[in-house]
Amino acid sequence: MNCAGIGYDLHRLVQGRKLMVGGIEVAFERGSQGHSDGDVLCHAICDAVLGAAGLGDIGTHFPDTDPKWKGASSLVFLEHIRGLLENRHFRIVHVDAVVICEKPKLGPHFPAMRTALAKALGIASSEINLKAKTNEGTDAIGRGEAIAAHAVATLSSD
């Protein structure tokens, strides 16, 4: 049986933080605010995968009140979720995601992101598709105040 899950996340872009997206650092003048490393793409994928498996959401598994996750690499979240899936005999079939920000251009970084995400999830990078959008200068994302991501994960179970 195949199950699909959806994930969404948004982080403010602020000075003095690294911009982590898809498990890699992207050179930019601002970075995403957050308790962990603020990786909006990893977080959206976490929620998509957890949703497909019927395992709740990222906040349940990695509460931002827990000092253990302060500054944590979000790839660790994906690795942890990979273990949860394995215990329940779920397999990730495909992940599709779109990242929305006005700047910087993310497309050139997608190969490295797909490699990092695939490694954390224990799947092939060909099973991860990434897309980039801007918000055409409208709203908080368009003004460069935030970065957001949507993800859909498809899992199969025995």
Ligand code: MG
């Ligand atoms: Mg988040």
